[in-house]
Amino acid sequence: MKKFLALAMALAMTASLAACGGSGSGSAASAAGSSTSGSAAQGVASGVEDGVLTVAMECGYAPYNWSQPDDSNGAVPIKDSNEYANGYDVMMAQKLCDANGWQLEIVRLDWDSLIPAVQSGTVDAVIAGQSMTADRAQQVDFAGPYLYASIICLTKADSAFASAKGLSDLSGGSATSQLGTIWYDTCLPQIEGAQIQTAAESAPAMLMALETGAVDFVCTDMPTAQGALVAxxxxxxxxxxxxxxxxxxxxxxVNIGISVMKGNTVLKDALNSVLSTMTADDFNDLMAQAVAVQPIGG
Known part of the structure; x- marks a missing residue:
């Protein structure tokens, strides 16, 4: 699959990734757009010449994406697996494929492997709840946004912090979030007096830390929180x-985008041609569909 892409891309930076990843200055969208200047002359292939869009995601980050044992609710087979992927990212990927006449192939990868995979050409795109940070835009180009995700906190309903009306009301509480995210690196430090614990390796681990009482509250984005309330x-x-x-x-x-290889303007433009016709309400409606079919514990 797409093996003709330059192997040297695999050696590109693998700086910290995040579902709503590390902060950076400037506009990520502008950085991603400017990075493609003159790329056509470099001959970067689109990756979809074979009519297949190969998309990487964790398949474990509900409601963005999850794995399930069957193809119910439009789930798509996970490559080299007997499981299926579903969720907002899968639904969006299928919509993009339908509009462009492609077949959809889902590859399950660990979070830290996502951007290296698109850099090396192992996959065509990453659709996995990644925020469009300037730091990431130095490594990949972005199509999108395909969602706008505000930042919130979750606590237990019977917690002493359940009546909090602002960040200052969370002072003194213990907290965590997912490793390598802006939730952990940028947002939690804004809560003066918070007792920030070791970062969780994944979104499910973050939620389990709250459920088991290891922390008083967690910081995440609205879609992740909406999915968590189901589970x-x-x-x-x-x-x-x-x-x-x-x-x-x-x-x-908070702008969530689709990663493609640097200079892949053909694929980026094809994705944007669909996303540009969608509104924030369209995104939210599709996310509501994902939350509605999310497996309990997904």
Whole structure:
């Protein structure tokens, strides 16, 4: 699959990745756009010449993506597996494929392997809930956004922090989030007096830390929280939007995009030709569909 792409791309930077990843200055969208200048002359292949869009994701980050044992609710087979992938990312990937006349192939990879895979040409794209940060835009080009994800906190409904009205009300509480994310690196430090614990290796591990009482609250994005409330009805969502006592984040932190190889303007433009026709309400409606069919514990 797409083996003709230059092997040297595999040696590109593998700096920290994140579902809503590390912060950076400037506009990620602008950085991604400017990086493609003159790329056509370099002969970067689109990767979909064979009519197949190969997409990488964790298949374990509900409601963005998860694995399940059958093809119910439009799930797609996971390559080299007897399982199927579903979730918002799969639904969006299928929509993009249908619009462009491609077949969809899903590859399951660990989080830290996602961007290296698209850099090396092992996969054509990463659709996995990645924020469009300037740091990432130095490694890949972005199509999108394909979702806008605000930052919130989750706590237990019976927690002493359940009535919090702003970040200052969380002072003194213990907290964690997913490793390598802006949730952990940028947002949690904004809570003065928070006792920040070791980062969780994954979103499910982060949620389990809250469920088991290892921490008082976690920081994540709205879609992840909405999915978590399905699996953990004893959680309470803390949304400080509209308050002066809220997280300070930039557009690049909450704009979720699709990673493609640097210079792959053909694929990027094909994806954007579909995404540009969709509104934030369209994205939210599709996410609601994903949450509705998410397996309990997914």
């Amino acid at each position: 953990y009805p004893d959680f309470k969502l803390l949304d400080f939007s509209g308050s002066d006592n809220n997280f300070e984040v930039s557009d690049e932190d």
